Amino acid sequence: MVWDNNDRQRIYSGMQPSGVVHLGNYLGALTNWVHLQDDYNCIYCIVDLHALTVRSDGAQFRRKCRELFAMIMAVGVDPARSVLYVQSQVAEHSELAWIFNCYTYMGELGRMTQYKEKSQKHEDNINAGLFTYPVLQAADILLYKTNYVPIGEDQRQHLELSRDLAERFNKVYGEVFAVPDILVPKVGARIKSLQEPEKKMSKSDTSGDGAIIYLTDSPAAIRSKIKKAVTDSDARVAHSPDKPGVSNLLDIYAGVKRITIENALSEIGQCSYGALKEAVADAVAAELEPITQRYNDILADKAAMEDTMHSNAARAKTIAAATMRQVRKKLGLL
């Protein structure tokens, strides 16, 4: 049995192993993943097949997948309670993706804004995988009869396609797939770049490493980056759209301390910018220290992690294979 309690609703989400996890990923997605474990049966996936749409070196790719796996555990996803696994270790994803390719229209995929953006950005490598990316994502979600998918607004269009495919298939073959709903997190701020606080904190930030706090940053690095964070010349701590830099610092403070913006303001609203930055840096360093510690411990015990990866892939496969048996039967595959 995959879970002790099979009555709970199912959550599914995925993250690409495309770089070191940063504070934006942590406060925007991962803390939410951790909390959802209390109320749902959660399946979290490292979507390495999706990441193949961009070229990378094999050894490095393998390392990034392991590191992301360890980091997701370090922040508090418990692979004994939830299922945490690597997409390519469950072959059913690719199988269902092919089948869904045959049920998806070119026009639907051509309308995807992420495809349009990515193909503009990677003009030298507009591969078919980039085009069918949302089909594989639909396969991820639907294989597990998912009820809710916690993702950002930028993924809404992909989730719509998953819903459409579930309904399209069910209409012809009967109730095979659950139709998933998006779950936009109630809490969890969208953390912005420290250097260009109008833009979200992102691996592809062009203003350099100073814009991003990685979860593995040392306390000294955290302090130095926050000290250099862009603010404004008005020297008044407030949370408002015309003060993106200061608002971002407040969001970070409230996020890592798990308090509201109001409470953050009553704690540090009277500070000078210097003192504000110090308080934010202290809070971030205190939050990240035990995470880094756990992360290093998990990575150090390679055999244990390998074991967890395999047993969790097997748990995922139990569910995925059962769905595929149904699908194959409906389609008449021998």
Ligand code: TRP
């Ligand atoms: N496309 C998602 C992203 O870039 C990652 C992803 C792949 C995903 N498969 C998924 C998210 C299934 C949720 C569910 O963020």
